[in-house]
Structure formats: structure tokens, C-alpha cells
Amino acid sequence: MGIIGRLAGTGVVAGVLVALIAFSTVGVAGIGARNSANWFEGIPGDLRTPPVAQRSVILAADGSKLATFYYENRLDVPLNKVAPIMRKAILAIEDSRFYEHGGLDFKATVRALASNLAAGEVTQGGSGITQQYIKNLLVETADNDAERREARAETPSRKLRELRYAVAIEKQLTKDQILERYLNIAYFGSGAYGIEAASRHYFGKPAAQLSLADAALLAGIVRYPYAYDPTVNPGLATQRRNTVLDRMRELGWIPAATASAAQRAPLNLHIKSTPNGCVESSAPFFCDYVEREILDDPAFGATVKQRQKLLQGGGLTIRTTLDPRMQQAAQHAVDHYVPPKNSSHKAAAEALVEPGTGEIKAMAVDRKLGPAEQRGKTWVNFAADSDHGTSIGMQAGSTFKIFTLAAALDQGMPFGHRLEAPDHYTPTGFRDCDGRSVSSNESLGNAADGEGGRSFSLVTGTWHSVNTFFLKLEKQVGLCDTVKMAEKLGMRRADGSALQQYPSFTLGFNTVSPVRLAAAYAAFAARGEYCKPIVLKKITDTAGHELKIPSAGCHQAIDKGVADAVNHVLEGVLTKGTAAGMGIGRPAAGKTGTVDGFSSAWFAGYTPDLASAVWVGDPRGGYRHPLRDVCLGGRCFGEVFGADIPAPIWRQTMLGALEDVPEHDFHSPPSDYYSEGSGEDRVHVPDVLGLSPSEAAGRLSAAGFDVSFGPRVDSDTYAKGTVARTSPGAGASVEPGETITIYVSKGAKKGPKPPVVPPPGGPSFPPVPTPPGGTPAGRTPDGL
Structure with a gap:
């Protein structure tokens, strides 16, 4: 020997x-x-064998994969999940005596040393599986580039360190454990680290299902991954595979005929790339929200670098709140009404939040995730706050009126509480929560959703979204109380700052995000229980240990009765208000929002089971590019209100999202709110037809209506100068204070009378009395 x-x-x-x-x-x-x-x-004191970087996966609520994150595409598997033939193939070509020698294969090492001594440098490797594992481990655990270069350096000192560590590791681990770790750490080319990722990448199947030819190909790649990558050099890869098969035959590990058959087989590649990040996710902006949730939260690491390392190398399984069916419904809706590449450059975003849990069930933007220079793409998540998507938010418009309504109801104002809403209103006498005067000399009107010039109740003022009504109501309630109500329900500006306090607060000048607005509306659906919006349900590491995740912090933010009363009022918006006709066939409530100058439009609505907020606008700037004279989703609009595009998006989304969700009803509001009537009390229009205009106007005014006169009309029934008709007509049930229009008769329409047409069978005459003994009066004897 x-x-x-x-x-x-x-x-x-x-x-x-x-x-x-x-x-x-x-x-x-x-x-x-x-x-x-x-x-x-001696066992080195600096020998560490920590887990190597593994890819993390983000899952939807049903377990389906949304995205993968990694520095290195690696997925560890136990040795018993690797096909036995794969184990033989890697040992045959890399270390056939692995189970026979210790940490050093003396024959191979001395042979390599002799060659190196003769050459005066390292020219030949004698590394076995254990030494290769050590080399890879040192590279993987390096903290900086200098340590990585040292771990790869072709120097005797590096080789000596590997040999020493190899001896030590053989004392700590069994041969099977070392082989398992080696197979999970080795690089197999084409971005695939570890045998499981390589098997799935090249063949689209787990390592447990590898065939002989597959195993030989992968085993051959390890020596020079870039040269033997079959996606780049299929010819060289085939030659190397056949070399592995020859070696297995020489060792007697496979029959010669089997080796020959495998060598004749094609490569049979089924390349399946593993996307890294959110760009190719089925819910890219929700995925991006999850990524930012982890990267921005110190709970997942003291620094951004540590959190990035955890996400991309920690092998996390991140289970989220997303419901794929609801996500699909939302995405289809926003894409249908605001196509991603529309010529108007308009955009839409929607967020769905579950009442009582705060779970974000869907998040859709009518764009792909990517550079805005490419049409139909953006990196900005319009559905989220700036800390979850870089958006600075959009003005909320009349969707903010709900907070003034809630504050009024919280103070005990009944549904029938009425205020005169002028056409224009100058907001004086307002103070913020610090007691400072924030009045304005600017006259504000009803140019958007509503109308003015008469009185409204809490109910009808909300249904018609009357700006001047809500400005007066906000003054009566108190600006500070209105702001505090919004804050109780989680509202803040999208840039993270506190809500600004000015009289137009109720008209929604603050810039917010759909996800935060949806969470606030969800609190009303949950009878006043507010939950912070969340996306994480459970995170586990490679060892199965659970990581602590942020809580929704659900709590009773406002009285249940107040929430029930708000729900009662907002149900009417979908049946009798600005969004009439947008119902979904089950109990639902909502509020339109049209921002000043038509710079954007909103709809926020909910059922007891799901809340949603929809925004439509222009990312280039709503005031410079308003929602005027635009064509979207097959329809053209002179001006876009909240009911025109956002509400249909919401309706289509909810119909799809709630298809299999049982129907639930809202709770009835406390009876105290009916102390001044229902708020929607209607009176009948008096019958004034045939009266003189002045008499008719007097009767209508006495009944509490405003009166206007329309153009004179023809009438065969009512004499000239009398009332021919009214609008609404006599007997109609209308709201108190509504305007009744009087139309005065011009008399019968002038012109020739229509000719008399004889009936079929000739003229007919009325019976004429016949005098005694004579011919009927007025007729000749022949009857003509």
C-alpha cells in the first residue's frame, strides 16, 4: 500500500x-x-454551521403561492426526499469513497498535493464531499465581500482551513447529514441552489422524482456550473452527463445496458423559472404591500439590511390574508372600467377589508408592477399609504362626509334633524382642536354631487351629498369632534401625518389611501369595531417556529348604536341617493365622493361582511388632468362623479367577491334616532290644477314647498291662465321643502279641428222622435 x-x-x-x-x-x-x-x-473555535440562505414564499389565505423572495433560489429538503439514484450520481462523480474515508480522502488529497508541489501552485483538487460542503458553507456564511473572496481563493492556506474544518465536521455530523447539507448547499447553475430547486428548475419536479438520466445531468453540473449549464451549453452538459453515467457503470452502481440507455436519452428539460419578488405575482400590489410590511417593521429586524436578509434568505413561509377569488373580482372590475393602457392615462385602485378582523382581502390597481416609463405599469401602489407603496394619497372628496354624519349621530342628533342648505356657504366661526380659528372667506357651493337652496335632514342631506348642508352640520357638530371621529376610525393622511383641520375637512380635502378608507368604513360594518388593516396571518421559519406578527388591534372605537345609525342612512345612498341603482341584491351601504374640480372620484361601500374603497383619477395630477371629457370602459363622460365609474367598479367587485358569502343584514338603529321622524318623511303635493297661478303658489308655499314657474303649456282641459299641471304632480310623495314647478295653461292648441270620420257602415244619427201620424221631425220621407 x-x-x-x-x-x-x-x-x-x-x-x-x-x-x-x-x-x-x-x-x-x-x-x-x-x-x-x-x-x-482540534475542533476550530470559529467553526459555524448555520442554516444557509433559503428562499421565502408568500402564500394567499388558501395556500396558493403569490411570490417567492430569495438571494439564492434554494429550498432545503431532507435526504430521504432526494431520489436514491441522485445520491449515487453525485457520489460517483464527486466522492465515490465518501462513506469509507474520514474527513479527508487521503488518496485523493495526497495525489492532488503531489501535483500541486510539482507545479508550485494549486493545480488539482482533491476535495471530497465534506470539503466541498465546507467551502460552500464558508462562502454562504461570509459577512462581506472580502470574506467571500477569501473563501473562494485558490490558495493552500484556504485549502488547509477546509481540511481542518472537514475533520472537525465529521466529528459533529453523520455522513448522511453531511451529504444532505451538501446537496442543499451546492450550486447547480442557472440560478438554482440546492438539489430541490435544481430539480424543479430543470425538470419541473421534486428531487424525489429524479430519473437516472436527470440525476446524472445534475451531478455533472456541480463541478463547473457555468460551463455545464444545459440551458446555455446543452452539448457540453450532455457530454458531462454521460461521463457521470460512465463513472457509475465503472463503479458497478448501474448495469452497462442501463448506462447506455440513459446516455442515448435526450435531456428532457422542462425549465421552470422561479420569479423573484412581486412583479410576476397574481396580486402584485398586495405582494408589494406584504414586502414593505416586513421591510419597514422593526419587529422583523433592527435594521433594513437585517429585515431584507430575513425576507430573502430566511426561508420564511408567509401566510397572508388575501382571498384569490376576491382579488380576481377586484382586478377584473378595475381593469374593465379603467383599462391599464387607456388613452386618457387615468388609473383606478381598490382595497377590500374584512370588517371585524382588519384583514385586507384584495388590493387591485389597474396597472402592472413595473417602471412607469412603460405604458400600463407603475411602481406606485395607489391603493396604499406612502409607507406601503410610495403613494402620497388622493383627496377623499365626499367620502369624508360620513365622519361628520357619525359625529352628529354620536351627539344624539336624530335622523329628522334638519338644516337649511344654501346654494353657497362661507365657512366662518370654525376652530380646530387647538382652539385656533380656521375660518375662511371663500364661498363654497354644491358644484359636485349635491344640490342646495332648501332644507335637508341628516338622511336626505347625506343621500344627496349636499356640500353646504355638511359644512353647516360640521359647524354645528364642531370641526374638532368631526376630526376626532375620523381619527378614532384610523384615518390619517397617506404620508403618515395627522389630518389637517379646516372647514372643508368634511368635503375631503385630506389626501388618503383606499386601504385606510376601506378600513374606516369596515368599522361601521362591524358596528363600531375598528381594526387596523393587516396582511399577515402567520409567518414560520425553516424550523417551523412562528415569528411574531403585527396585530390588527381590534377595539370598539365608536358606539354600536351610532354605527347602526350610520349604516341605516348610507343604505339609502344606494337606493335613493347619489348612487341609486348601484345595489348588489343584499344589504349594503356606501358613499360617493367627487373631488373639487373633478380631480378624482371615489366610492366607498360595504356589507356586514366586506368593505371596499375605490379611487379613480390621474397619476399625473388630478387638477392638471381632471376627470372631464374622458372615455373609459366603453363609455364617454363630460364629467366623472363618484357614481359614474367608482361605484360600478365597487358593484362589480362586490358581486363577484361575495358570490359564495352568506347574506347578512345590518342591525336596526336605536329608536331614539327617530324622535323627529325618519328623516326621509315625505309629504303629498296638493292638487292646485285649475287654480290661478297666485292662488296655486300660495297653497304650495303654505304646504312647505318652494315654487317655481315653468313655460306656459297648451291645455284642452284647463282654461287659459290657470294651472295646467305641476312637477312633481298632484299627490306625489316628496321631501319637505322641495321645489314644485307650476305650468300655466295657454289654452287649447290653435289650428283647424280634425275632420269627423264616419264610422264603418255609413253615417249614423241619433234617434229622432216621430210626431203622431207623421215623418220623423227634420227628415224627408226617404230618410235622407
Whole structure:
């Protein structure tokens, strides 16, 4: 057996190897072989074997995959989940005596040393599986580029360190454990790290299902991954695969005929790339929200770098709140009404939040995730706040009126509480929560959703979204109380700052995000229980340990009765108000929002089971590019109100999202709110037809109506100068204070009378009395 066979033990061989390496490279003399061996065999104090970086996966609520994050595309598997033939193939070509030798394969190492000594440099490797594992481990656990370069350097000192670590690791782990770790750490080219990722990438199947030919191909790649990558050099990869098969045959591990058959087989690649990040996710903006949730929360690491390392290398399984069916419904709706590449450059975003949990069930933007320079793409998540998507938010418009309504109801105002709403209103006498005057001399009107010039109740003022009504109501309630109500329900500006306090607060000048507005509306659906919007349900690491995740912090923010009363009022918006006709066939409530100058439009609505907020506008700037004279989704609009596009998006979304969700009803509001009537009390229009205009106007005014006169009309029934008709007509049930239009008769329409047409069968005459003994009066004897 020569000198190797006569060496008494590992320690002596180690001493000889150390001496040879030292002598051949650095000329160090005087190191005793025995002392060298003792040093060599001692377990190094700096030896670490931490888990290597593994890819993390984000899952929807049903377990379907949304995205994968990784530095290296790696997915660890136990050895028993690797096909036995794969284990044989890698051992055959890399270390056939792996289960026979210790940490060092002396034959291979001395052979390599002899070659290196003759050349005066490292020219040949003798690394076994254990040494290769150590080399890869040192690279993977390096903290900086300098350590990574050192771990890869082709120097005897690096080789010596590997040999020493290899001896130590064999004392700590079994052969199977070392082989398992090696297979999970090795690089197989084309971005695939570890045998499981490689098997799925090249063949679209797990490592447990690899065939002989598949296994030989993968085993051959490891030596030079870039040269033998079958996606780049299929010819070289095939040759290398066949070399592995020949080696397996030489060792007697497979029959010659089997090896020959496998060598004739095609590569049979089924390349399946693993996207890294959110760009190709089925819910890209929700995925982006999840990513930012982890990267921005110190709970997942003290620094951004640590959090990034956890997400991309921690092998996390991140289970989220997303409902794929609801996500699909929302995405289809926003894309249908505001196509991603529309010529108007308009955009839409929607967020769905579950009442009582705060779980974000869907998040849709009518864009792809990507650079805005490419049409139909954006990196900005219009559905989220700036800390979850870089958006600074959009003015909320009349969707904010709900907070003034809630504050009024919280103070005990009944549904029938009425205010005169002028056509224009100058907001004076307002103070913010610090007691400072924030009045304005600017006259505000009803140019958007509503109308003015008469009185409205809490109910009808909300249904018609009357700006001046809500400005007067806000003054009566108090600006500060209105702001505090919004804050109780989680509202803040999208840039993270506090809500600004001015009289137009109720008209929604603050810039907010759909997800935060949806969460606030969800609180009304949950009878006053507010929950912070959340996307994370559970996170586990590679060992199955759960990580602490943010809580929704659900709590009773406002009285249940107040919430029930708000719901009662907002149900009417979908049946009798600005969004009439947008019902979904089950109990639902909502509020339109049209921002000043038509710079954007909103709709926020909910059922007891789901809340949603929809925004439509122009990312380039709503005031410079308003929603005027635009064509979207097959329809053209002179001006876009909240009911025109946002409400239909909401309706289509909810119909799809709630298709399999049982129907639930809202709770009835407390009876105290009816102390002044229902708020929607209607009166009948008096019958004034045939009266003089002044008399008719007097009767209508006495009944509480405003009166206007329309153009005179023809009438065959009512004399000239009298009332021919009214609008609304006599007997109609209308709201108090509504305007009744009087139309005065011009008399019968002038012109020739229509000719008399004889009936079929000739003229007919009425019976004429016949005098006694004579011909009927007025007729000749022949009857003509």
C-alpha cells in the first residue's frame, strides 16, 4: 500500500500534510508533525454551521403561492426526499469513497498535493464531499465581500482551513447529514441552489422524482456550473452527463445496458423559472404591500439590511390574508372600467377589508408592477399609504362626509334633524382642536354631487351629498369632534401625518389611501369595531417556529348604536341617493365622493361582511388632468362623479367577491334616532290644477314647498291662465321643502279641428222622435 498504508493514524497523516503544505508554500520550518496534527485535529473555535440562505414564499389565505423572495433560489429538503439514484450520481462523480474515508480522502488529497508541489501552485483538487460542503458553507456564511473572496481563493492556506474544518465536521455530523447539507448547499447553475430547486428548475419536479438520466445531468453540473449549464451549453452538459453515467457503470452502481440507455436519452428539460419578488405575482400590489410590511417593521429586524436578509434568505413561509377569488373580482372590475393602457392615462385602485378582523382581502390597481416609463405599469401602489407603496394619497372628496354624519349621530342628533342648505356657504366661526380659528372667506357651493337652496335632514342631506348642508352640520357638530371621529376610525393622511383641520375637512380635502378608507368604513360594518388593516396571518421559519406578527388591534372605537345609525342612512345612498341603482341584491351601504374640480372620484361601500374603497383619477395630477371629457370602459363622460365609474367598479367587485358569502343584514338603529321622524318623511303635493297661478303658489308655499314657474303649456282641459299641471304632480310623495314647478295653461292648441270620420257602415244619427201620424221631425220621407 506504500507510505499511505504504513501511516499509523489520522494524526500522523494530518501532520505530514500540514508539513508538506507549509513547506511547499510558505517555507515554514521547525513545526513538529505531532504538534501540527494536534492542532489540525482540534475542533476550530470559529467553526459555524448555520442554516444557509433559503428562499421565502408568500402564500394567499388558501395556500396558493403569490411570490417567492430569495438571494439564492434554494429550498432545503431532507435526504430521504432526494431520489436514491441522485445520491449515487453525485457520489460517483464527486466522492465515490465518501462513506469509507474520514474527513479527508487521503488518496485523493495526497495525489492532488503531489501535483500541486510539482507545479508550485494549486493545480488539482482533491476535495471530497465534506470539503466541498465546507467551502460552500464558508462562502454562504461570509459577512462581506472580502470574506467571500477569501473563501473562494485558490490558495493552500484556504485549502488547509477546509481540511481542518472537514475533520472537525465529521466529528459533529453523520455522513448522511453531511451529504444532505451538501446537496442543499451546492450550486447547480442557472440560478438554482440546492438539489430541490435544481430539480424543479430543470425538470419541473421534486428531487424525489429524479430519473437516472436527470440525476446524472445534475451531478455533472456541480463541478463547473457555468460551463455545464444545459440551458446555455446543452452539448457540453450532455457530454458531462454521460461521463457521470460512465463513472457509475465503472463503479458497478448501474448495469452497462442501463448506462447506455440513459446516455442515448435526450435531456428532457422542462425549465421552470422561479420569479423573484412581486412583479410576476397574481396580486402584485398586495405582494408589494406584504414586502414593505416586513421591510419597514422593526419587529422583523433592527435594521433594513437585517429585515431584507430575513425576507430573502430566511426561508420564511408567509401566510397572508388575501382571498384569490376576491382579488380576481377586484382586478377584473378595475381593469374593465379603467383599462391599464387607456388613452386618457387615468388609473383606478381598490382595497377590500374584512370588517371585524382588519384583514385586507384584495388590493387591485389597474396597472402592472413595473417602471412607469412603460405604458400600463407603475411602481406606485395607489391603493396604499406612502409607507406601503410610495403613494402620497388622493383627496377623499365626499367620502369624508360620513365622519361628520357619525359625529352628529354620536351627539344624539336624530335622523329628522334638519338644516337649511344654501346654494353657497362661507365657512366662518370654525376652530380646530387647538382652539385656533380656521375660518375662511371663500364661498363654497354644491358644484359636485349635491344640490342646495332648501332644507335637508341628516338622511336626505347625506343621500344627496349636499356640500353646504355638511359644512353647516360640521359647524354645528364642531370641526374638532368631526376630526376626532375620523381619527378614532384610523384615518390619517397617506404620508403618515395627522389630518389637517379646516372647514372643508368634511368635503375631503385630506389626501388618503383606499386601504385606510376601506378600513374606516369596515368599522361601521362591524358596528363600531375598528381594526387596523393587516396582511399577515402567520409567518414560520425553516424550523417551523412562528415569528411574531403585527396585530390588527381590534377595539370598539365608536358606539354600536351610532354605527347602526350610520349604516341605516348610507343604505339609502344606494337606493335613493347619489348612487341609486348601484345595489348588489343584499344589504349594503356606501358613499360617493367627487373631488373639487373633478380631480378624482371615489366610492366607498360595504356589507356586514366586506368593505371596499375605490379611487379613480390621474397619476399625473388630478387638477392638471381632471376627470372631464374622458372615455373609459366603453363609455364617454363630460364629467366623472363618484357614481359614474367608482361605484360600478365597487358593484362589480362586490358581486363577484361575495358570490359564495352568506347574506347578512345590518342591525336596526336605536329608536331614539327617530324622535323627529325618519328623516326621509315625505309629504303629498296638493292638487292646485285649475287654480290661478297666485292662488296655486300660495297653497304650495303654505304646504312647505318652494315654487317655481315653468313655460306656459297648451291645455284642452284647463282654461287659459290657470294651472295646467305641476312637477312633481298632484299627490306625489316628496321631501319637505322641495321645489314644485307650476305650468300655466295657454289654452287649447290653435289650428283647424280634425275632420269627423264616419264610422264603418255609413253615417249614423241619433234617434229622432216621430210626431203622431207623421215623418220623423227634420227628415224627408226617404230618410235622407
